[in-house]
Amino acid sequence: MVATLKNIDTYTELLKQLKYALYCIFHPADGFWCINREKRASVASATVLLVVYCLIEVMRLTLTNFQMLLVPIEYFNAPMAALSICVPILLWSVANWGFTTLFNGKGKLSDIYVATVYAFTPVIICNAAGIVISQFITFEEGVLYHTMLSIAGIWAFLLVLVAMMQVHDYTLLKAIATSLLAICGIGFIVFIFLLFFSLVSDAFMYFYSLYNEIVFRLY
Amino acid sequence: MRKLLAIVLSSVLLIGLASTVHAAGPTNYTYVYGFWADEIATPDAFAVAGMVYGFDYGIGNFNNPQDLHSCKLTNKLYIADTGNNRIVVFDLDESTDSFVLNRVVTGVYIDPADVPVLRDVGEVDLEEDDEEGAPHFDDGEHSVDETEHFDDDEDDVNPQTDEIDEQWTMDNGQLTIDDEDENEIDEDGLVEDEEFPLYNEDGLIFSGFNSPHGIFVDKHGEIFIADTLNQRILRLDNDFNYINSVFRPDDPTVVDDGIEFLPLKLVADFSGRIFTQVRNVNKGFMEFDVDGTFHGYMGASRVEPRLIDIFWKRIATDAQRRQMELFVPTEYNNLSLDHDGFVYATLSAYSGNPFDGVAPVRRLNAIGEDILIRNGYAEPAGDWWGGSFGGIQGMSRFADVTVFPNNSYAVLDRTRGRIFMYDYQGELLYVFGGIGNTRGRFLDVAAIDRMGDNLLVLDPRAATVTRFAPTRYGSYITAAMDYYYSGDYDKSAEMWNMVMNLNGNYDFAYIGMGRAALRNEQYAEAMRLYEIKHDQENYGKAFQLFRKDWIEANITTILLCLLVVYVILKTLSIVLKIRNKRKGE
Numbered sequence: 037m038v039a040t041l042k043n044i045d046t047y048t049e050l051l052k053q054l055k056y057a058l059y060c061i062f063h064p065a066d067g068f069w070c071i072n073r074e075k076r077a078s079v080a081s082a083t084v085l086l087v088v089y090c091l092i093e094v095m096r097l098t099l100t101n102f103q104m105l106l107v108p109i110e111y112f113n114a115p116m117a118a119l120s121i122c123v124p125i126l127l128w129s130v131a132n133w134g135f136t137t138l139f140n141g142k143g144k145l146s147d148i149y150v151a152t153v154y155a156f157t158p159v160i161i162c163n164a165a166g167i168v169i170s171q172f173i174t175f176e177e178g179v180l181y182h183t184m185l186s187i188a189g190i191w192a193f194l195l196v197l198v199a200m201m202q203v204h205d206y207t208l209l210k211a212i213a214t215s216l217l218a219i220c221g222i223g224f225i226v227f228i229f230l231l232f233f234s235l236v237s238d239a240f241m242y243f244y245s246l247y248n249e250i251v252f253r254l255y
Numbered sequence: 256m257r258k259l260l261a262i263v264l265s266s267v268l269l270i271g272l273a274s275t276v277h278a279a280g281p282t283n284y285t286y287v288y289g290f291w292a293d294e295i296a297t298p299d300a301f302a303v304a305g306m307v308y309g310f311d312y313g314i315g316n317f318n319n320p321q322d323l324h325s326c327k328l329t330n331k332l333y334i335a336d337t338g339n340n341r342i343v344v345f346d347l348d349e350s351t352d353s354f355v356l357n358r359v360v361t362g363v364y365i366d367p368a369d370v371p372v373l374r375d376v377g378e379v380d381l382e383e384d385d386e387e388g389a390p391h392f393d394d395g396e397h398s399v400d401e402t403e404h405f406d407d408d409e410d411d412v413n414p415q416t417d418e419i420d421e422q423w424t425m426d427n428g429q430l431t432i433d434d435e436d437e438n439e440i441d442e443d444g445l446v447e448d449e450e451f452p453l454y455n456e457d458g459l460i461f462s463g464f465n466s467p468h469g470i471f472v473d474k475h476g477e478i479f480i481a482d483t484l485n486q487r488i489l490r491l492d493n494d495f496n497y498i499n500s501v502f503r504p505d506d507p508t509v510v511d512d513g514i515e516f517l518p519l520k521l522v523a524d525f526s527g528r529i530f531t532q533v534r535n536v537n538k539g540f541m542e543f544d545v546d547g548t549f550h551g552y553m554g555a556s557r558v559e560p561r562l563i564d565i566f567w568k569r570i571a572t573d574a575q576r577r578q579m580e581l582f583v584p585t586e587y588n589n590l591s592l593d594h595d596g597f598v599y600a601t602l603s604a605y606s607g608n609p610f611d612g613v614a615p616v617r618r619l620n621a622i623g624e625d626i627l628i629r630n631g632y633a634e635p636a637g638d639w640w641g642g643s644f645g646g647i648q649g650m651s652r653f654a655d656v657t658v659f660p661n662n663s664y665a666v667l668d669r670t671r672g673r674i675f676m677y678d679y680q681g682e683l684l685y686v687f688g689g690i691g692n693t694r695g696r697f698l699d700v701a702a703i704d705r706m707g708d709n710l711l712v713l714d715p716r717a718a719t720v721t722r723f724a725p726t727r728y729g730s731y732i733t734a735a736m737d738y739y740y741s742g743d744y745d746k747s748a749e750m751w752n753m754v755m756n757l758n759g760n761y762d763f764a765y766i767g768m769g770r771a772a773l774r775n776e777q778y779a780e781a782m783r784l785y786e787i788k789h790d791q792e793n794y795g796k797a798f799q800l801f802r803k804d805w806i807e808a809n810i811t812t813i814l815l816c817l818l819v820v821y822v823i824l825k826t827l828s829i830v831l832k833i834r835n836k837r838k839g840e
Contacts, residue, residue, distance in 0.1 A: 103791045103798070108291050174802070175795025 053081035068202035090118035131221030141204035155195035162188035300729030325706035362463030481518035504549035554623035593658035
């Protein structure tokens with residue numbers, strides 16, 4: 037592990053893999069087909085990209101000129117902002133993987149994760165560009181900024197669809213269907229989590245009050 | 256978007272804020288809503304300068320007074336003492352800064368031809384439905400026919416007194432005059448009551464008020480009284496001498512037979528038009544000219560049923576349809592005239608949903624369109640949420656509005672007895688008042704009016720008039736707005752600066768100073784002030800000018816930089832090309 041980290045080739049490889057994101061967003065069909073089959077990207081590179089995405093998101097919320105974006109900075113929470121990016125992507129990967137394995141999907145969990153993160157590249161780039169642009173335009177010219185971000189969002193959305201098609205070797209319809217199922221799956225996972233935590237806290241409170249009873253008896 | 260965001264955020268914040276809403280103490284609690292829709296306490300803008308109790312003047316307490324009107328021209332305050340069927344007039348004594356009783360009027364001598372022919376209206380409850388149990392008018396003992404003959408012993412009230420020096424005595428709670436020389440006129444059998452004559456020397460017949468609900472004094476000093484249960488509007492000169500009456504229009508094509516003419520509130524504008532709010536009329540205000548000719552309705556609220564309602568109505572059966580809510584326009588409940596002659600109207604039907612189209616305060620132009628400017632954080636609709644504190648819940652329901660010369664206006668909220676002050680752009684400036692028994696709070700509110708820079712609030716349950724005078728803080732705000740309104744932006748900024756010294760949390764101080772900075776071409780300063788206040792649009796304006804100036808000042812540098820970058824890039828590409836060529840060889 038340490039040896040790998042010390043090897044300079046690891047980093048040139050990583051850089052190459054990150055550069056592949058740019059190829060993916062302009063040639064999605066080809067790009068996402070090869071992304072796992074030809075090892076053009078790895079979990080490591082996707083994670084780096086995700087971290088960058090989180091950082092850019094935090095920067096977007098804090099550094100964008102307030103004409104374009106008003107954030108109540110008193111209540112701003114950077115980890116929460118980062119989580120609001122990571123958690124949906126991870127949930128999506130898991131839920132999508134869960135359904136696509138049932139529907140002959142070719143992609144592994146790691147493939148889905150990598151492809152999804154790579155599909156968000158336009159959003160990362162446009163958000164970063166938006167931070168810079170917002171410093172130079174006025175409120176009325178803000179249309180430019182907002183349009184740019186909207187286009188990036190739509191672009192990313194389409195890329196995710198194509199990515200799912202290519203990774204799982206699906207038709208478009210099947211990709212859409214499994215994606216919808218995956219969204220339901222996300223809801224289900226969240227529900228289970230909430231249920232789990234509320235039950236655990238109830239159980240904890242039960243034992244805690246039991247403990248209190250005993251302690252009060254003894255004193 | 257900003258508003259939506261603010262609402263979402265603030266609903267989260269509200270839970271935390273709820274515990275700090277009511278600060279106890281000798282001062283009134285004054286607050287304003289900030290950008291993120293949180294309640295921000297401010298210094299008091301108005302303080303109680305005096306209270307008017309009827310009892311203090313020896314005329315017995317007011318009984319359920321419903322309207323008041325102040326006239327700066329004559330320094331007079333008119334109160335429609337509805338339950339006592341009289342109009343009470345006070346003078347403002349400026350030397351002592353207090354009110355002095357001018358006269359009590361219980362009726363006027365009118366042309367016998369103008370004696371109202373009353374339609375049977377049955378039992379009427381003239382007050383608005385009020386779940387808090389505000390006093391309801393009881394017309395049990397004042398039947399409408401009695402007014403014509405005026406033979407009721409209980410209505411043993413003086414017709415009119417011009418001198419204040421006369422002896423006032425109380426007799427079974429009713430007022431009489433201890434003046435023996437009053438009955439100078441021959442009693443030729445027409446006068447049934449010994450105390451005062453039914454006919455005066457001009458052959459005019461005395462006609463007492465019956466539950467007068469509204470009073471208005473126009474620019475020329477003419478007095479208009481909505482004599483509700485007499486079903487007429489009286490037009491009097493400034494000395495309460497009869498001029499003419501306005502009756503129910505006798506035209507079935509314009510006024511349904513079912514509609515009774517029970518005028519409650521009224522104003523008369525400069526061009527001699529009377530606008531009156533009539534009970535159970537939802538077509539808007541009735542418009543008359545001063546002679547009593549009916550001109551039509553003005554300012555009816557539009558009804559825009561939602562798509563979903565139309566759909567349900569389509570598929571519902573007739574029986575179901577009958578049970579459904581009717582889509583009728585909401586009735587106005589009060590009106591006021593601004594100095595430009597526009598009518599400000601209030602509705603009490605606001606549900607708290609800003610998207611349902613009910614604008615609870617409106618400024619109506621001559622053809623009845625709402626032209627109120629709404630550029631504030633939220634629509635001028637009172638409190639932004641109707642929590643349930645102290646047994647009061649629900650959204651603000653407005654009772655009355657009064658307009659200042661700089662087009663800022665104060666609206667009276669019946670739900671919580673609060674006064675909301677808005678500027679001419681619809682920004683909420685401050686809120687004060689409340690339900691309670693202390694000075695500066697009310698049991699119920701019926702009417703608000705201004706007298707100079709003072710505010711007068713009528714409390715029908717406590718039967719008092721509370722006079723508020725602006726504090727230093729309040730007068731700075733008013734002055735700042737006045738200066739801005741008259742175009743003196745530097746003075747305005749100066750005033751806003753004073754406001755900021757007293758309250759560093761006040762958004763409008765920043766925006767006011769920013770506005771002045773923008774005008775004085777101090778763009779960077781304007782940007783700083785606007786940024787504090789989160790004013791994106793104005794910041795954008797300042798920034799545009801700042802950017803233009805900056806580019807103009809630094810155009811040579813920018814061009815030079817661009818040139819340098821271009822040259823470097825060009826050289827690089829040439830160098831790379833040569834190198835590649837060499838490699839290729």
